[in-house]
Amino acid sequence: MSSLNYAALLDYLSDVDSGRMRTLLDQADQVRRQTIGNEVYLRGLIEYSNHCCRDCFYCGLRRGNRELTRYQMNQEEIVEYARQAYQAGFHSLALQSGEMVDKKGVDNLVEIIGRIKSITGNDGTPGLGITLSVGELSYADYERLFAAGAHRYLLRIETSNPELFARLHPADQSLQRRIECLEALKAIGYQVGTGVMVGLPGQTVEDLVGDLRFFLEQDIDMLGLGPFISHPQTPLYHQAANPEIDPLRHTLIVMALARILMPDINMVASTALQSLHTNGLTWGLKAGANIVMPVITPAEYRENYSIYSGKQYKSWQQIQSEVETAGYQVGLWKWGDSLHWYKRRITRPILEADQYHREDKL
Ligand code: 5AD
Numbered sequence: 001m002s003s004l005n006y007a008a009l010l011d012y013l014s015d016v017d018s019g020r021m022r023t024l025l026d027q028a029d030q031v032r033r034q035t036i037g038n039e040v041y042l043r044g045l046i047e048y049s050n051h052c053c054r055d056c057f058y059c060g061l062r063r064g065n066r067e068l069t070r071y072q073m074n075q076e077e078i079v080e081y082a083r084q085a086y087q088a089g090f091h092s093l094a095l096q097s098g099e100m101v102d103k104k105g106v107d108n109l110v111e112i113i114g115r116i117k118s119i120t121g122n123d124g125t126p127g128l129g130i131t132l133s134v135g136e137l138s139y140a141d142y143e144r145l146f147a148a149g150a151h152r153y154l155l156r157i158e159t160s161n162p163e164l165f166a167r168l169h170p171a172d173q174s175l176q177r178r179i180e181c182l183e184a185l186k187a188i189g190y191q192v193g194t195g196v197m198v199g200l201p202g203q204t205v206e207d208l209v210g211d212l213r214f215f216l217e218q219d220i221d222m223l224g225l226g227p228f229i230s231h232p233q234t235p236l237y238h239q240a241a242n243p244e245i246d247p248l249r250h251t252l253i254v255m256a257l258a259r260i261l262m263p264d265i266n267m268v269a270s271t272a273l274q275s276l277h278t279n280g281l282t283w284g285l286k287a288g289a290n291i292v293m294p295v296i297t298p299a300e301y302r303e304n305y306s307i308y309s310g311k312q313y314k315s316w317q318q319i320q321s322e323v324e325t326a327g328y329q330v331g332l333w334k335w336g337d338s339l340h341w342y343k344r345r346i347t348r349p350i351l352e353a354d355q356y357h358r359e360d361k362l
Contacts, residue, residue, distance in 0.1 A: 028256035035263035041336025044085040052098025092129035099135035113148040129335040160214035193222025199247030201239035221338035226272030229308035259288025
């Protein structure tokens with residue numbers, strides 16, 4: 001959609017009239033149905049550790065939050081949950097944690113991935129697809145995790161504005177480093193996802209346009225964006241957000257614009273969006289999302305994976321029913337990889353597992 005130049009994007013984000021928003025969401029839905037169809041893929045999300053070496057000013061898992069009870073699931077538990085998820089019908093799993101405190105974290109994760117692959121890939125199928133979201137690591141570590149069997153990676157940039165990024169993080173973190181990580185992940189062969197928060201203190205509508213441009217320039221395969229939801233045990237708690245940005249509406253508008261600009265990517269209806277409003281999932285789907293990540297972290301740990309306040313959990317059944325009521329279909333027995341990624345690497349050798357699934361997409 002070439003008419004979506006900078007001025008048009010800014011205009012959509014500056015005037016969030018309901019009728020206009022509905023038309024935009026309809027357009028996004030049309031693009032989605034034409035390009036990737038009406039299927040929605042589920043990724044069972046296991047938040048396996050809330051330890052974190054970072055101190056991001058917006059996140060409840062930050063190192064400086066001494067009120068949080070920290071946990072780390074052991075290998076047996078994680079592998080057992082993965083096995084149960086596979087048996088229940090999940091074909092992809094997302095493993096998420098705070099950023100690793102020491103090098104042993106990567107060794108541990110490599111072993112976990114290997115074990116999950118070995119118990120779920122021995123029935124003539126490629127087993128569980130594995131997405132990782134464990135933050136900034138070295139090139140060598142990303143390579144090891146890829147070799148172990150992970151094939152998608154999510155690393156949000158939080159904002160494409162380097163000055164805003166600097167105001168949201170301690171001095172030892174930078175947007176540049178995140179970008180280097182995304183480039184490394186892409187070079188290694190991962191399907192690469194990124195994203196931002198919408199409604200951050202100090203964020204402007206221009207920043208959101210910048211975010212969309214960033215996603216396009218980076219040629220991303222997957223997108224996860226959600227509203228910023230303030231957490232009381234973080235420094236940002238008392239900072240006022242920009243009244244021009246409505247976290248819910250603007251998240252949906254950015255999602256719809258993203259779907260129109262990048263028709264073949266995978267885009268998630270985030271848990272934060274679902275937590276902000278009871279209809280968040282339905283609206284997220286209508287704005288172009290084709291991925292949902294039901295939280296399957298054991299109940300005893302869930303409340304301690306408190307990135308933000310008021311996180312809502314929906315069961316697989318509830319999600320399936322909402323997906324169908326909204327007019328979409330849960331895609332079963334498929335990894336549901338990003339069509340964009342297939343196209344991006346079409347000239348590269350195709351692995352056996354891809355061959356198995358690519359028939360759906362090409
Ligand atoms: N509100 C919404 N999302 C948040 N995240 C972290 N803190 C918050 C918050 N307060 C998101 C960030 C991070 C991801 C794991 O969670 O985008 O990358």
